[in-house]
Amino acid sequence: MSSQTKRIVLLSVSAALAMIFSYVESLIPFYFGVPGMKLGLSNICIVVIMFTVGEIPALFVNLLRIVLTALLFTNIFSFVFSLAGAFLSFLVMVAIKRVFRLSVVSVSLFGGIAHNAGQLIAAAIIVKEYAVLFYLPVLLLSGAATGFLIGLLARMLIPRLKTFIINSGG
């Protein structure tokens, strides 16, 4: 199997795993009456790929996950909001990783904040209802908390998975 095929398989499996995480987290009640609040478990896959394979492959996994999840389970609105959150969080994560040179935990922390911010701002613009920005403080805080915890998990996983991932086609 060529290394390019291996790479495609690895990233596809990661995207599928991210989708499973999405489903699992939808079963866990994590709702405080604020739309958009979630655990963000799928970001484990994104962040691990980002630190073992590379940033662009991580973006690819994220986009693949978002497109497939939207096509299969949700609607066009949630698709656009997720996309906005993903792009903003990607820019922020790459900046934190490359420019500020911080570790996984910080990357995931700021990524979580940026994702929630991007989603909410996109929602406010599209629905033309800026009152929803009312939820920005609580979503930023919860994004930071979940991002931080995901970052801790990723920090434990990356050294253990790195060799396996690179051998599998990273």
Add this chain to the structure above:
Amino acid sequence: MKGKGKKEALLIVIVFAVLFIIFMMSRSLYTNGSCAVITVDGVLYGKYPLSKDTDIPIIKDNNEINHAVIENGTVYMKDAACKNHICISQGRKKASGESIVCLPNRVVIRIEGVGEGADYDVIAN
């Protein structure tokens, strides 16, 4: 390397502290609202005072797409024709600035104004 780790940990603590302060400050701006403003597709559907218990069917193209209820100074979405019912699970809202949004049906219920028991002066829109 260890020094770098400590600096990063400090940064994380500062980030959380800042976000927490922002969050607590935004909470102190909560005042009880005076009316619920409902818009459908960005167009005003109606303004309803929270002081009066009301049943509000939201009708578009002769179909009831959502149903809102004002009860005891709070408003909540009782029923909706959307798939996920996220709008219903948003629960009861009564603070000025809070909102209930049904994205698929493009219905937004926003609390405005200053009602009874408000502690702060708020400029109503």
